[in-house]
Amino acid sequence: MKNGERVTLTIQNFAHDGRGVARLMGKTVFVSNALPGETVETEIVCTHRSFDEAKATSVLSGKSHLRVTPKCEYFGKCGGCDLQHIQDSYQLKYKRDVLAEILARQSDLTSEKELEVVTSRPWRYRRNARIAVSISLEHGLKLGFRERGSRTVVHCLKCDVLDPSLSDLLPHLTDLIQGLDFKNCISEVELLSTGDNVTVTLFIEPKFGASDRIKLSDFSNSHKVSVYRKSGKITESLGSLNTEHGYYINNLYFEVSPGSFLQTNHEINSALASYVLEVLRPSKKEIIADLFCGMGNFSLPLAQLAGSVLGVESDKELLIQARANADLNAIQNCEFLRGDLFKCSDFLLARLTDCEKILLDPPRVGALDFVTNCDFEKVDHIVYVSCNPSTFARDAKVLCSRHKFILISTRVFDMFPQTAHVELVGVFEKGI
Ligand SMILES: C[S@@+](CC[C@H](N)C(=O)[O-])C[C@H]1O[C@@H](n2cnc3c(N)ncnc32)[C@H](O)[C@@H]1O
Numbered sequence: 001m002k003n004g005e006r007v008t009l010t011i012q013n014f015a016h017d018g019r020g021v022a023r024l025m026g027k028t029v030f031v032s033n034a035l036p037g038e039t040v041e042t043e044i045v046c047t048h049r050s051f052d053e054a055k056a057t058s059v060l061s062g063k064s065h066l067r068v069t070p071k072c073e074y075f076g077k078c079g080g081c082d083l084q085h086i087q088d089s090y091q092l093k094y095k096r097d098v099l100a101e102i103l104a105r106q107s108d109l110t111s112e113k114e115l116e117v118v119t120s121r122p123w124r125y126r127r128n129a130r131i132a133v134s135i136s137l138e139h140g141l142k143l144g145f146r147e148r149g150s151r152t153v154v155h156c157l158k159c160d161v162l163d164p165s166l167s168d169l170l171p172h173l174t175d176l177i178q179g180l181d182f183k184n185c186i187s188e189v190e191l192l193s194t195g196d197n198v199t200v201t202l203f204i205e206p207k208f209g210a211s212d213r214i215k216l217s218d219f220s221n222s223h224k225v226s227v228y229r230k231s232g233k234i235t236e237s238l239g240s241l242n243t244e245h246g247y248y249i250n251n252l253y254f255e256v257s258p259g260s261f262l263q264t265n266h267e268i269n270s271a272l273a274s275y276v277l278e279v280l281r282p283s284k285k286e287i288i289a290d291l292f293c294g295m296g297n298f299s300l301p302l303a304q305l306a307g308s309v310l311g312v313e314s315d316k317e318l319l320i321q322a323r324a325n326a327d328l329n330a331i332q333n334c335e336f337l338r339g340d341l342f343k344c345s346d347f348l349l350a351r352l353t354d355c356e357k358i359l360l361d362p363p364r365v366g367a368l369d370f371v372t373n374c375d376f377e378k379v380d381h382i383v384y385v386s387c388n389p390s391t392f393a394r395d396a397k398v399l400c401s402r403h404k405f406i407l408i409s410t411r412v413f414d415m416f417p418q419t420a421h422v423e424l425v426g427v428f429e430k431g432i
Contacts (some may be wrong), residue, residue: 001027001044001052008060010039016098016389018083018420020056029054032148033076033085035064046149053149066090071123072160079148081161081418088122088417095412095422099389103410106393109400115410118271122417125265126162127247128192131170133177135184143174143189161418163193169223173200176219180212190230190259197243198225201258206231213238228258233317235259249273252300252329257321261294268415272385272425273301275411279427280357280383282306289355291341291370292362296322298385299334302359308333310355312348314340341370349374357381366391371398376405382428387415389422399428406431 001007001024011020011034020034028051034040040056047053055076059067070076070084083091096117103109134142134153144156157174159167169191177183185205192199202216208229220227220239227239235258246255249270256262263269276298282288282305290299293311295318303309303326311334313319322336339348341362352358356378360367364387376382382405386392399405405428415423 001047003044003047005044006057007042007044007054008039009034009042009054010062011036014094014098016102016420018086018094022054024052027052031056032082034059035066035086037062038064038067074144074154074156074159077147078145078154078156079150080145080159082148083420084418091417092117092119092412092414095414095420098420099410099412099422099424102389102393103396103407106390106397109393109396109407115412117412117414118268118275120265120268120414120417123160124163124167125267125417126159126166127194127266128190128262128264129159129162129166131156131173131189131191133183133186133188141174141178141183143170143177161416162191165193165198166191169198169200169225172219172223176215180215181209182207182212192245192256192258192262194245194247194256197245198223199228199243199245199258200225201228201230201235203259204229204231226258230259249297249301252304252325254295254297254300254325255321255328256295257317260318260321261315263297263415265415268413268423269297272413272423273298275413275425276359276383276385277301277305279409279425280359280381282357286356287354289352289358291358291360291367293322293336294318294361296325296334296336298359298361299336300325300329300331303331303334306333308335310334310351311336312339312341312352314338341367344370344373353378355379357383359383359385361385362391364388364391366395368395368398371395372402376403376430380430384426384428385423386426387421387423389424392424392426396426396428404431405429 009022013036015021020031022029030053032055034056039061041058042054042056044054075084132153142153142155144154157171185207188203190201216227216238220241226241286307288306288309290311293299293313299309299311319336326334408427410426413423
């Protein structure tokens, strides 16, 4: 097969990334915008030694009852939301099935309880996004998300999964950046919507001119948004607007610093925090470890109920923010420690020996080093928040086989509707 070649394929099942799977001359082909049972006309987009990738250009026969018309005009080009052609309710079933299959296949693990799904509103759920910027002689300025598996930016003038306050800003941002002298120095723009406030952060090389400062300040005034520039470790406010950037979980206020990690879907983040409290059941006698704690998103709600909380995080800025958020909420039983949980030092492991309960929320690569090397002697409960079922299953297997935990329940939280991303929470208890 060659790139650009057109072939007719019949889709046999779903892959774990939401694409359809077909076979052609003994080779597997992953087909975007294609559903099981459909025979589709496709174009080969990328060939590899053991599999090929294609995109469906039309359905020839057997159109699936699960298929709906994608809402977004950039569907098929933008790599952002590639499940839009599937009914919302089936997307949830699909994510649940992916998790169940990975657990059963990769780890021979099934949780004792039925796998539940916590739903989100299907659109307008993103409160933050990193938007890519590219400028070339051929295509001019492009501002949007990247194509699947490519660095190419798809120019987006709206985005239906973004909070409308952010989506509405996209055409104005395009005009703004187009008019900047140093537009070639901007690599990304981060948009953040918290409460009624919007923040725009430009990721920009140190080069930056005075006239651009004036243009950015004017933009801040006319659109009533805060504007920042981030260059390496420097974050500088460029607008005259000085609003709060933060969110509440229950009665706790979390200040967000522009450009730092934030759980994208506020509704699901609140549901996650409530669920973490429900399943960890902290008591005033216990010390709880919140590993990969970020800016204390879960540490502070836990600290309200626990004896104390030890948060561990590698990012210095997030730790500063976590401590500031604890102060802001007058929480005094939370300690935040800088540590690399991918290479756990003896010191770090020794600091965790008194913890009875552990919350893990690692990035996509999981927490293999930690689950392998921690002795979990006093630990009776682990709650594992994951954005990657495969690494979760791998780590779960270590917890169950090596450390004798039992996987009590798994629950999918639909953090990213219209995409194949699966966010989940696994609850483990020490077996006998
Ligand atoms: C999925 S986020 C979770 C953050 C936080 N729990 C929250 O809800 O906002 C993963 C966190 O792990 C941190 N992290 C990444 N690599 C790390 C490492 N090697 N050691 C410790 N923390 C790390 C990231 O900075 C990020 O804050």
